[in-house]
Amino acid sequence: MSPEARASESRAASARRAGASGAPSTRASAVSPGAIVQVAASPPTTGAPPGAVPPLRFGYGTNGLADLRLDDALALLADLGYDGVGLTLDHMHLDPLAPGLAARTRRVAHRLDELGLGVTIETGARYVLDPRRKHGPSLLDPDPDDRGRRAHLLVRAVRIAADLGAHAVHCFSGVVPEGTDPDTAWKRLTETLTPVLDAAASAGIPLAIEPEPGHLLATLADFHHLRIALGDPEPLGLTLDIGHCQCLEPLSPADCVRAAAPWLRHVQIEDMRRGVHEHLPFGDGEIDFPPVLAALAATGYQGLTVVELPRHSHAGPHFAAHSLPFLRHAERTTANASPASAPALRQAAPPHGAPSTTHEGSSTG
Numbered sequence: 001m002s003p004e005a006r007a008s009e010s011r012a013a014s015a016r017r018a019g020a021s022g023a024p025s026t027r028a029s030a031v032s033p034g035a036i037v038q039v040a041a042s043p044p045t046t047g048a049p050p051g052a053v054p055p056l057r058f059g060y061g062t063n064g065l066a067d068l069r070l071d072d073a074l075a076l077l078a079d080l081g082y083d084g085v086g087l088t089l090d091h092m093h094l095d096p097l098a099p100g101l102a103a104r105t106r107r108v109a110h111r112l113d114e115l116g117l118g119v120t121i122e123t124g125a126r127y128v129l130d131p132r133r134k135h136g137p138s139l140l141d142p143d144p145d146d147r148g149r150r151a152h153l154l155v156r157a158v159r160i161a162a163d164l165g166a167h168a169v170h171c172f173s174g175v176v177p178e179g180t181d182p183d184t185a186w187k188r189l190t191e192t193l194t195p196v197l198d199a200a201a202s203a204g205i206p207l208a209i210e211p212e213p214g215h216l217l218a219t220l221a222d223f224h225h226l227r228i229a230l231g232d233p234e235p236l237g238l239t240l241d242i243g244h245c246q247c248l249e250p251l252s253p254a255d256c257v258r259a260a261a262p263w264l265r266h267v268q269i270e271d272m273r274r275g276v277h278e279h280l281p282f283g284d285g286e287i288d289f290p291p292v293l294a295a296l297a298a299t300g301y302q303g304l305t306v307v308e309l310p311r312h313s314h315a316g317p318h319f320a321a322h323s324l325p326f327l328r329h330a331e332r333t334t335a336n337a338s339p340a341s342a343p344a345l346r347q348a349a350p351p352h353g354a355p356s357t358t359h360e361g362s363s364t365g
Contacts, residue, residue, distance in 0.1 A: 053297045057118060058327050059084035059304040061268070062093045063125070065316040070094060074111055076317060080324055084118030086170075086268070086306035089157055090125035096156050097128065105163045112164060120208075120266050120304050121161040122170040123154060138174025139192045140185050140216060147192045150174075154196040154207070162203040167303045168266040169200065170239045172210045173217035173226075185216050190229050193236075200235035208265035210239035213248050213277040220249060220260060227263070237265030241308065243272030243279055246287050253287055257295040264301055268308040269327070279309055281319055282326040293327070294334035 060082055065073040070093045077085055087108075089096040094108055112119055129149055130136040137146035154171055161169045176185045193207075200207040209226065211219050217226060223238055230236060238260055245256040257264070269292075271285030272278065282289070296305065307323045309316075 054302060056293060056296055056327075056331060057083035057302060057304050058324055059086050059118065059120065059306040060320045060323065061086035061088060061122065061306050061308050061310065063088040063090070063122065063310040064307065064313050064319065066090075066092060066310075066313040067316065070108070071111060073316075074115055074117060076320060078115035078117055080321055082117070082320075082324060084120070084304040084306070085112075086120050086122050086304065086308070087164075087166075088122040088125055089153075089160065090128055094160070095128075096153060096160065101156075101160075102163075105160055109164050118304055119161075119164050119166045120168050120170060120306060121157050121164070121166045122306075123157050124170070124172065129153060135174065138177075139171075140174045140177055140180065140188050142177055142180065147188060151192050151196055155199045158196065158199045158203050158205050158207070161205045166205065168206045168208040168237065168239075170208050170210060170266050170268075171196075172212045172239075173215045175214055176216050182216070186225070186229065189216060189226065193226075193230070197230070197233050197235050201233070205235070206237040206265040207235050208237045208239040210241055210266075210268070211244060211248075212241075213244055218248065220256065223263070236263075238263040239266040239268060240264055241268040241270075242287065242292055243268075243270045243285070243308070244277070246272045246274060246285065247277050248275075252291075254291040254295040257292060257299065261299040261301070264299065264303075266303055267296065267301065267305040269305050270308045279311060281309060281312065282323060289327070289330040290333045293331045297331075297334065 060077050060080075062070065062073055062085060065076070068076065070087075073093070074085060087094060091098075094104060095101075098104075124135070126134050137143070137150050139147055139150050141147050141150070154169065157169050157171075160166075173189055176182065180188075193209075197207055209217060209223065211217055211223055217223060220238075227233075227236055240256065240260045242253050242257075245251070245253040249256050251259060271280040271282050271287050273280070273285050305327075307320070307327075309319050309323075312319050
């Protein structure tokens with residue numbers, strides 16, 4: 001490819017990534033937790049005919065490709081036809097704490113542009129801050145200095161996201177420490193997130209917090225509790241994990257999508273079973289995917305929908321190769337799924353908290 005053609009391709013890729021923010025532009029001020037929200041689709045931004053629903057944009061998480069160098073992982077996803085990548089900042093993939101971060105980030109940005117890949121920044125690395133505590137320290141730790149370390153990492157993630165043109169930064173609350181009452185835990189969460197939200201506002205990057213089974217913020221209702229406690233700040237959005245909806249929420253996954261639509265900034269997707277927090281390859285769980293994808297498309301969501309299989313990293317290339325055809329096939333069948341006319345399914349909710357015989361603790365396993 002000539003330098004002129006490569007430059008043109010890079011500019012086009014940058015435009016595609018910059019134009020693919022995650023959420024509908026209409027902002028709702030309040031909604032009852034668990035309510036089904038109907039949101040008008042945003043105008044298509046992909047050149048689709050007027051009235052047509054643009055295709056969803058699928059990505060794959062690098063935490064499911066941990067045995068690959070980052071450049072190899074990005075090239076693989078581009079070759080397979082993915083639209084983007086969920087990039088977990090970790091020691092093997094754009095280490096956020098190692099020297100030379102600015103230069104390394106520039107190289108990744110250039111590579112993403114070359115390959116035409118969008119990106120979401122994910123912050124669920126298991127041991128990036130503490131080699132002894134999985135996902136430690138958290139935003140809920142008793143030690144304020146430890147909470148500050150997690151907040152500092154998230155602020156750094158926001159800056160990296162801005163440099164990469166990412167459409168969101170993902171995070172989660174953490175597990176309530178032993179001996180900490182819920183009111184204290186919520187107070188720590190709101191206080192520790194405040195500087196992160198300030199950084200997100202300055203950078204113009206949404207902070208998308210994920211309801212995580214077993215965490216303080218475990219459900220959509222918990223997200224609304226946080227949102228209201230913080231005064232509904234503009235940068236605060238939602239990461240919706242479709243498997244977690246199947247695992248824990250009273251609504252079906254498709255209804256969760258509709259309920260979450262006004263705040264939706266990032267989506268993770270995998271199969272899962274009711275009451276068991278275990279991320280499964282597509283077809284190994286209980287989720288009916290065509291209605292879920294139809295609901296996502298109907299909301300106008302155009303951020304990335306990222307496959308989340310961190311415990312299958314040993315065979316990551318295999319699962320990456322098989323996941324995208326599954327999702328595209330499910331997307332093609334959504335014409336036969338009518339989410340607007342389907343009855344709302346309310347599932348029997350497991351006890352709040354960790355509903356799992358295989359407690360993963362977070363979407364990163």
